[in-house]
Amino acid sequence: xxxxxxxxxxxxxxxxxxxxxxxxxxxxxxxxxxxxxxxxxxxxxxxxxxxxxxxxxxxxxxxxxxxxxxxxxxxxxxxxxxxxxxxxxxxxxxxxxxxxxxxxxxxxxxxxxxxxxxxxxxxxxxxxxxxxxxxxxxxxxxxxxxxxxxxxxxxxxxxxxxxxxxxxxxxxxxxxxxxxxxxxxxxxxxxxxxxxxxxxxxxxxxxxxxxxxxxxxxxxxxxxxxxxxxxxxxxxxxxxxxxxxxxxxxxxxxxxxxxxxxxxxxxxxxxxxxxxxxxxxxxxxxxxxxxxxxxxxxxxxxxxx
Amino acid sequence: xxxxxxxxxxxxxxxxxxxxxxxxxxxxxxxxxxxxxxxxxxxxxxxxxxxxxxxxxxxxxxxxxxxxxxxxxxxxxxxxxxxxxxxxxxxxxxxxxxxxxxxxxxxxxxxxxxxxxxxxxxxxxxxxxxxxxxxxxxxxxxxxxxxxxxxxxxxxxxxxxxxxxxxxxxxxxxxxxxxxxxxxxxxxxxxxxxxxxxxxxxxxxxxxxxxxxxxxxxxxxxxxxxxxxxxxxxxxxxxxxxxxxxxxxxxxxxxxxxxxxxxxxxxxxxxxxxxxxxxxxxxxxxxxxxxxxxxxxxxxxxxxxxxxxxx
Numbered sequence: 001x002x003x004x005x006x007x008x009x010x011x012x013x014x015x016x017x018x019x020x021x022x023x024x025x026x027x028x029x030x031x032x033x034x035x036x037x038x039x040x041x042x043x044x045x046x047x048x049x050x051x052x053x054x055x056x057x058x059x060x061x062x063x064x065x066x067x068x069x070x071x072x073x074x075x076x077x078x079x080x081x082x083x084x085x086x087x088x089x090x091x092x093x094x095x096x097x098x099x100x101x102x103x104x105x106x107x108x109x110x111x112x113x114x115x116x117x118x119x120x121x122x123x124x125x126x127x128x129x130x131x132x133x134x135x136x137x138x139x140x141x142x143x144x145x146x147x148x149x150x151x152x153x154x155x156x157x158x159x160x161x162x163x164x165x166x167x168x169x170x171x172x173x174x175x176x177x178x179x180x181x182x183x184x185x186x187x188x189x190x191x192x193x194x195x196x197x198x199x200x201x202x203x204x205x206x207x208x209x210x211x212x213x214x215x216x217x218x219x220x221x222x223x224x225x226x227x228x229x230x231x232x233x234x235x236x237x238x239x240x241x242x243x244x245x246x247x248x249x250x251x252x253x254x255x256x257x258x259x260x261x262x263x264x265x266x267x268x269x270x271x272x273x274x275x276x277x278x279x280x281x282x283x284x285x286x287x288x289x290x291x292x293x294x295x296x297x298x299x300x301x302x303x304x305x
Numbered sequence: 306x307x308x309x310x311x312x313x314x315x316x317x318x319x320x321x322x323x324x325x326x327x328x329x330x331x332x333x334x335x336x337x338x339x340x341x342x343x344x345x346x347x348x349x350x351x352x353x354x355x356x357x358x359x360x361x362x363x364x365x366x367x368x369x370x371x372x373x374x375x376x377x378x379x380x381x382x383x384x385x386x387x388x389x390x391x392x393x394x395x396x397x398x399x400x401x402x403x404x405x406x407x408x409x410x411x412x413x414x415x416x417x418x419x420x421x422x423x424x425x426x427x428x429x430x431x432x433x434x435x436x437x438x439x440x441x442x443x444x445x446x447x448x449x450x451x452x453x454x455x456x457x458x459x460x461x462x463x464x465x466x467x468x469x470x471x472x473x474x475x476x477x478x479x480x481x482x483x484x485x486x487x488x489x490x491x492x493x494x495x496x497x498x499x500x501x502x503x504x505x506x507x508x509x510x511x512x513x514x515x516x517x518x519x520x521x522x523x524x525x526x527x528x529x530x531x532x533x534x535x536x537x538x539x540x541x542x543x544x545x546x547x548x549x550x551x552x553x554x555x556x557x558x559x560x561x562x563x564x565x566x567x568x569x570x571x572x573x574x575x576x577x578x579x580x581x582x583x584x585x586x587x588x589x590x591x592x593x594x595x596x597x598x599x600x601x602x603x604x605x606x607x608x609x610x611x612x613x614x615x616x
Contacts, residue, residue, distance in 0.1 A: 011452065018456045030472040136604065140597035142548055144555045145571055145589035148578060156579050243461025247552055261464055262556065265471045273468050277461065284459040 004296055004303035012289045016282055020071070023277040024064050027270055032056075036268070037080060067274075076275035081267045086275045090257065094279075096166060097256035100249070101241045103172050104180030105234060112184040113230065116191025117223060120199060131192065135185035143244065147178035147251045164253040175252045179245060183237040190233055194226030228298050232291035239284030339609045346609065349601030356595055360414040368396075369405035371412040371565045379403040383583055397587055400573065402563075406584075409565035410591055416566045417547050417595060420481055424546035425539055427485025432492020433535065437523060439493070440500025450493065457490050463552060470558045480559050484546050491545075495538045499531035533610035540603030544596045551592055567592045 027033045034051040035042075042050075051057045055066065070077065076086035119131040154174060155163035162171050198204060199222055207217045242257070249258035257276060264272035296303040330338070340346055359366060381399040383406070384391045391398070397406035439450035466483050473479055503509065504527065512522045551568030553559030560566035562573070567588040574584025 011455065014452065015456050015459055018452075019459055022456075022460065026468060026472065029469060136600060137597065140544070140593055140600050142551050142568070142571075142589065142592050142596070144552055144568075145585065145592065148571065148575055148585055148589070152578055152582055152585075239459075240461075243464050246461075246463050246467070247556065250556060262467070265467050265558070268471065277464060277468065280461045280464065281459045284461070288455075288459070 001296065001303050005293060008289060008292050008296075012285050016285050019281040019285070020068055020278055021064065023274045023281070024067055026274050026277070030268075033270065071275070071278065076278075077271040079264075079269055079272050081264070081269040082272070086271050089260065090272075090275055090279065093255060093257050093260050096254060097242060097245055097249070097258060100172060100175055100179065100245055100254060100256060101238055103176035104241055105183075105238050107176050107180035108184045108187055108237075109234060111181075112188035113191050113227075115184075116188045117195055117218070119188070119192045120195030120226075121218070123196065128192075131188060135188050138181055138185045141181070143178060143182050144247050144251060146181065147174070147248055150174045150178055151251070166254055171252075171254075175248050175254060178251075179241055179248045182244065183234075183241065186237065187230060187233060191226065191230050194229055195222060198222045198226045228295065232295050235287045235291040235294075236284075239280075239287045242283055243280050336609065340605075343605045343609055345601040346605030349598045349605060352594060352598035353602060356414050356598070357418065359411055360418050363411045363415055367405075367408035367411045368394075369408040371404060371408040372563050373404060375399075375403035377403065380577070380581060382581065383587070386583070398581075398583065400570070400584065401577065404563075406587060409570060410567070410587060413565040413567045413570060413588065413591070414595070416477070416560055416564065417550065417592070420477070420484070420550045420560075421543040421547035421599075423481045424484035424488065424550075425543040427482065428487075428489035428542055428546070429492055429535070429539055431486070432489030432538075433496045435489070436493040436496025437500050437527065437531075440497040441504055441519075441523060441527065443501075447497075450497065454490055454493050457487070460487075462487050462549065466549065466553060467556060467558050470553065475558060475561060477560065477564075480550060480553060484549055488542055488545055488549070491542060492535075492538050495534050496531065499534045500527055503527050503530050533606065537603050537607045537610075540599050540606065544599040544603070547592070547596055547599070 030036055032047075034047050034054065034056045037054070038047045038050050055063055058066075067077070074087050076090070078084075079086050079089070082089065115131045115134070119128040122128055151163050151174065154161045161174050162168070163174070165171055204217060204222055207221045208214075212221075244258075245256060246258035246261050248254070249256045250262050253259070257280070261273065261276045263269075264276070292302075378395070378399050379401055380403075381390045381392060381395050382388045383398045384393060384396050386398075395405050395407065397410060400406055400409065435450045435453065439447040466487055469483050470479060473483075509522060509526050512526050517526075550559050550566070551571070554566040554568035555572040557572065560569055562569060570588035571585045571592075574581070574588070578585050
């Protein structure tokens with residue numbers, strides 16, 4: 001286990017370094033960053049000044065290591081647009097996005113796991129067909145459009161839910177549904193497939209033959225085993241949702257990381273963009289690492305192979 | 306010769322069966338039957354062919370120029386609305402600038418399909434190359450490819466696409482290339498595992514023993530046997546690319562106005578959606594139907610080609 005864990009950890013660190021390199025190179029995508037900062041009417045001298053002040057005149061390797069060593073201690077530089085420390089504002093906005101992501105994940109799991117279990121208990125019945133068609137429809141719904149439909153019906157026509165902001169928990173209902181429904185098909189299918197496999201296994205037959213009550217067999221024996229890959233998938237999907245929150249937060253005007261990302265992209269606020277890409281990527285890396293560890297802990301075959 | 310055998314020959318001689326009766330329908334016939342009896346494929350393919358036809362014949366079908374503005378005719382509702390302004394001149398109404406909504410919808414199909422198809426091709430080439438190489442060679446190559454896949458997966462797609470488009474500038478081809486360079490991960494993952502399953506089979510070993518080159522083995526032995534999975538992933542990724550383009554355009558960094566992208570149409574209509582909900586209803590439905598049709602096709606192909614994997 002320890003060997004497997006340290007191997008995975010090493011890969012995770014390497015991935016994080018590669019991602020940091022990629023997000024660092026965002027600066028140079030638009031050409032000369034000093035020229036972009038200086039604006040159109042800047043003289044050659046202004047540009048040279050900016051280049052020196054921001055350190056763009058140094059070799060790329062030096063710039064990168066400077067940026068990374070600072071980023072490691074939580075200093076992502078200074079936002080040219082907002083006139084604040086990038087790290088301060090990001091960590092102020094992070095809890096909102098985390099709450100949104102958590103609620104969305106909760107919604108997705110509460111909807112998809114029971115559906116998946118029901119579908120697996122009665123394969124090829126109405127429930128199963130319903131669950132599968134829900135998954136097919138869910139995968140085809142554009143998230144921004146679904147969010148607008150929710151706003152139109154629940155927010156404007158029936159006025160049961162607030163449509164913008166983060167004032168109360170009610171504000172989080174629609175965004176969570178809009179963000180969470182997108183991962184329900186995947187979670188539902190995996191739960192269904194896992195349950196179908198487990199329900200035909202010998203130990204379930206033994207449990208049934210012992211005369212255990214069906215709910216005990218289903219929840220204590222079957223679901224426990226089928227849920228393992230689902231938990232791992234949920235962790236990975238949580239990482240995806242943090243990235244996907246950019247669309248939802250923009251629609252519902254939620255002051256989280258996604259909205260911040262959208263604002264900084266609009267303004268060309270490079271340090272902010274770099275930091276957000278790096279932080280979201282690191283979240284994903286940590287989550288997949290934890291998911292791998294969980295899988296390996298619960299399923300010895302993985303850590304041996 | 307055993308006595309039973311001669312008995313069989315004798316009874317067979319009495320009434321000579323045709324090859325069809327002995328062998329049953331050929332695999333091709335079975336496959337064709339499965340395809341045409343599969344509801345998902347028939348519905349999905351019909352809708353998809355219709356949308357393709359609409360996109361190809363857009364200049365003939367569209368009643369107006371999709372970019373033609375007429376501010377005296379703005380925000381006409383679609384004809385099913387009980388309104389004096391609803392007219393057959395503009396069956397789906399007009400937008401805020403008086404542009405014919407039906408014509409914009411028709412030309413929008415071109416953009417969605419073009420971006421979806423082109424981005425799918427780019428990502429397909431990258432992902433298949435990486436996946437097949439990893440699956441075929443294994444060892445170090447596999448490790449490196451796995452590493453690249455993990456790195457790619459950890460980058461948030463929408464965010465990176467938005468950032469890159471905003472920095473590089475946006476044109477149709479930049480959006481296509483950015484999407485193509487970002488969404489190859491599923492191709493790589495699926496092609497890798499499919500190749501791993503095939504590469505140790507006897508016919509690959511036979512080809513190796515014959516001294517075939519790696520290129521030849523991959524092209525004539527491996528690819529034909531994993532192409533079904535490739536088609537499934539390709540449809541799913543085409544749908545994915547179309548949804549991503551719509552999201553980028555919705556956020557203002559995909560296809561630029563005045564081009565008629567469906568995502569952009571939803572974005573332009575959202576300010577007026579309380580008074581004219583059809584402004585977002587129509588393009589959103591079009592997007593939903595297109596993606597649904599592609600997904601039904603993909604799921605159908607998977608069911609038909611590998612029924613044993615689908616319960």
